[in-house]
Amino acid sequence: MLLISHHRLLLTLSGLLLSFSLLAQTTGTIRGTVRDAKGGLLPGATVRLLQTTAASAAGADGSYQLENVPAGSYTLEASFIGKKAGQQRVDVAAGATATADVQLQAGEDEGRQLAEVIVSASRRAEPIRETPVSATILNAREVQLQAAATPNNLAAVVGNAVPGLGLTTNQTGNVGQTLRGRNVLVLIDGIPQSTPLRAGGRDIRSIDATVIERVEVIKGATAIFGNGADGGLINYITKRPVTGVKFGGLSTVGVNGNIAHAKNSVGYRATQQFYGKPGRFDYVASGTFDQTGVYRDARGAVISPRYGLGETKTYNGFAKLGYDLNDKNRVELMYNYFSSRQNSDYLTLNGKYGQYPSIGVKGERPGVDEGTRHNHNAYLTYRGREVLPLATSVELTGYWQDFRTIYDAEPSFFENGGQSEINSDKQGLRLNLNTPLLTQDRFSAELTYGLDLLGDETTQNLTDGRLWTPRMQMQNLAPYAQLRATLFEHFVLKGGARRENIRVKVPDYTTIRTLSGTTYVGGVAVQGGTLKYNTTVYNAGLRYARYKWLNPFVSYSEGFSLYELGRTLRTAKANTLSLLETEPIVVRNYEAGASSELGPLTLSGVYFVSKSDLGANLVDQGNGILVPQRAPERVWGYELTADLVALKNLTVGGSWSWVEGRATLTSTAGGVETKSKVWLNGNRIAPPKATAYLRYQPWEALSVALNYVYSGTRTRFVSNAAGAYASGEGPVHSFGLLNLTSSYRFSSKLSLTLGVENVLNNTYYAPLAQFTGTAANYTRGNGARFNLTAGYSF
Template structure:
């Protein structure tokens, strides 16, 4: 079988490498991209931060190489940690911190009880591009201590004709294992009728069990949730009305569900011998892990308000995520069942409502000064219940946040532009008296915790400068502050000491991260490059540490993360492009509260150093891409609470090809082209549990088709 694999690889590589080669006389210039994640559309070159934009073409290509959202981000975004290839994003970080996920500006993250599921709330079939702003900032509000990841959805067509589209794909192992097939498909319709327009889409994604490079099934994470052995569906609709040329009203709804099928169990592996966990057929006890998320927004924009543009967004989200169950010690209660026999599983529930008002004025009084101001409001109600015994593991917690802000950009000279802003965060938690689980204590005493309403306020600042000494070449520097909550739910559910009140809990204090960044960006007809060095500090940071059940608690510590990120792309000819991105980062923490950063940040909280390299080639209706991802070794002998002494890096190669026909576009992708056998980063260095010691996916072949009518 090995020889057949090698022949398969050789044939695919040959089809790309021996394709006709032509040298173009001219190379198309690199297009300047406008980024909306900054609240108002701005060109990348004017933003004093590292920015990555994943275009529609890049997204289409990557969907044949990584069918999980985190995999796409890891391939294209320097500083984003390797994908776990699971439903849970726990252990995935951005610059060693948590990113804020958005859909068209609507927050998807759940900082009050972070279940690490916020990357899976929408199907990529309706996403037009992904905008990523690196580094802590507060421009979009609560949660972006690592950066912002904004999924920008597709817009209705404005031609007046009815347009229809389909996408379909199938993924399999190279052995065509019957249990390993993966199917996905979507259809959409869009049209503009007078002053009205609409876009509606329905998508479906069925995943079988996954296989590693040695042909073994990959264990299914039944507790935290898995993409393998799952079913996903999504309904998306966008309705617009433009009463005048300057005004638009738009309603958007996205209803998403991803649920495990529960057909496979897990046979624990052994980290000591390097034996990965595998999957075995068998009925799952309890209910499969699920993400069920409905997001709605109503947007209004008017380009003629006091000489500027007014935008108002009202949004609501119902986020329900359930986790697999077990007879965990924390769930035991002798008043319900004999200790050690009580099975239960938990479900996070979060209901968010909010408003975002922005007024943007460009070139005030012909001075070149740009300004935008406004106010954000967020109300979040979150709790985590045990599904079978109807006990609240995390009590109902209400969070209210009002944050006015102002941001301005000043041209100092033709070469120098200075920007800066203020955001005043005014937040309040409200928790009523509640009872802990009996299993929190060895004597199974249920405690009553006194409620409280701790409030927080802080003035967050940012400042930046962009210098353009010659056209297309800029240097930038910035300082920005980000703000989030320290997973309130983990703190509240873990209390096991009598006499505690919510108002007394230091661990509920918000996390404030300061980001300092220096960088340069170069853009020409053939070449684009960006290099950034950064430092992110938090005097009262938060690190996750596992307890005896494997559940995580929050540990507040002084934290500092330093790193370098770089990306580059060069158009050798019109047809042939090469590029790469690099991320190097290291974190330090103060483990004994003496003010000295005495240990390295561990693998659960920071990703490895990595290098991604790619080459693309297009000729006529044919195009191809080959990409290499290399994760460097890392020594964790000096890491805080290190779970493994070291991480052994690995390299993966992917290949994709596409052919554009009159009737649509056909794509072929091969993930892990050389069928590399490896243990994922998190499984190697982030856990010692055999049931979470997972291999990465082996060679997977995807054939997809899409067409617009």
């Protein structure tokens, strides 16, 4: 494998980096922390010594360090967008370290979210207002508020809160939950969770919300983390230890169930977390167990168990250990285990599409339990701040992911029956370097660059051992570079490139025979081989960040994807790999947007267009089997958000997002070539979505939050003569849901939280249930459900 063949080089490189980090410094040093007026940390703040070229940027913990400073007296200045620059005199002695902590006061253009920092856009912490991309950040509080109503479904948490992301399917999978009409790459601390070689639709719900510190969503095609981010990426950033505490913890227990129809619906949930930072060592450890009861719709019927969230047992184990070697060097180890299995006492009784739903009835299900058997994630990271020549900072990370999920049994689809599963194993190594190039008053620049190594082995087989999708072994070597420059203090320019060098080995294989109409087809023997892809993708963006009332940006970005290669291989009709349509998808994304902060009111808007010469819209080839449609695509849309601090203890806001897309098909008849445009189906394009929220805290101990989401109508297709719709083309009609979260803190240690999903007990069908056009998927969403949790911190 590629990773193994490079191990000696990587070990040598790691040794050199660690050796550099241990070099003693012979000149004076200045270090400290940059905070706001309330004591909050300001990651990404710029720190420099006036009349010199010495400068640095505060890290994620707000700390900075300047080295090799000649002895003398200096004026140190710290600055951060939205804050007044702060200055402080500091004396430096040779061979000594001076401490200079700086506190910045609010500036004229300070807004609600100026201190938000994002790392997923460029692998380096930077204020979101200085990043020329479209992004959404869900902080820990927002994740907790959303998850209080839907604790067992992280896909609902992000789907309800992120403009441009499709709504949850109300199932274990996330089919159709695209980002801006294209496929999204899901990460946990930068570790890929998606399986683009054979997309399994289980990546958004791949970790428990209890261990998430924040969620970063980058919108628009991006290649910064590699294969699969056609529409953007979702990065779940896991928790860090609470500083200033040597040993602390949080214990929670909860009960949940259906409100109007409680029979057999009660479930339980418990979490135990420990954290602390004794000296240079810090740690977070967490364990969660969740067991749900039967899920019922608003009328009391048992929701179909097929890929359902009812009667599931979910486990999540998490640990993060860190050690500060010194003020500039740190090592960190993380591991997370996630498992979610369904053991249902019900069978699916098919309804009639468009008339009445499929439901669950008592019975013994065939096959083994559905669900994600395991999702292991781990990384080991070394970070060194300004430890290499030219004040270069380094981050070296090795990571691993092992994923297995099982789907429902198909007694007739496969010849002799069968039940499929996806197995994916990834190992990777990332080297990130950051070098400041220019640190002047009106101009500054820095270069972030590095190398990614990734090995990805993915297969889809049946539980009896038969291979449905052959074992695909991908190796990718990808160098990249990203330049960030600040011009005239307020123009932020970014541009970069990434070179993908991908090899995919496919062995000889024979396709499984599957049902097509009333006969079985397949059994094609395919000669394997190695697929090679060498592509360079680019990005560029410009943001103007001077004024609070107008903060515009424009950007261009490209993304690379081998999405659904496995689906193409498993439905092969040719007997040689080279004759199959295995070309990659390269997406070109254009967007322009702006944010505006007018006192207590914050507004933002963005318009985007993405194009690709080849797509992967899944269409029914006429026998119920979905295959990628390899045709040029154009997707476009816009997003609007508004937030208002109406009163000191009352905040309201909302969003509106709309996306549409078409493919261009080419046909030839009588020697004449004809092009026609067709709408992309519901597997790709979500209906319009609106959200609204209210946060009210009448007094310090009590807080109340209301979250409303509206899913609009999309009816682009017509039925056939029999009144049936092709897969993905069913009409989607509108519905609205209201969720409630309230919490009361009895003391500094004890609190009680009540979350209610679908407060009004509306009867509705999720978009997936509507656009698939099949009776098996035509299931109602949850009726009103409660989740009551008591928490004790120590």
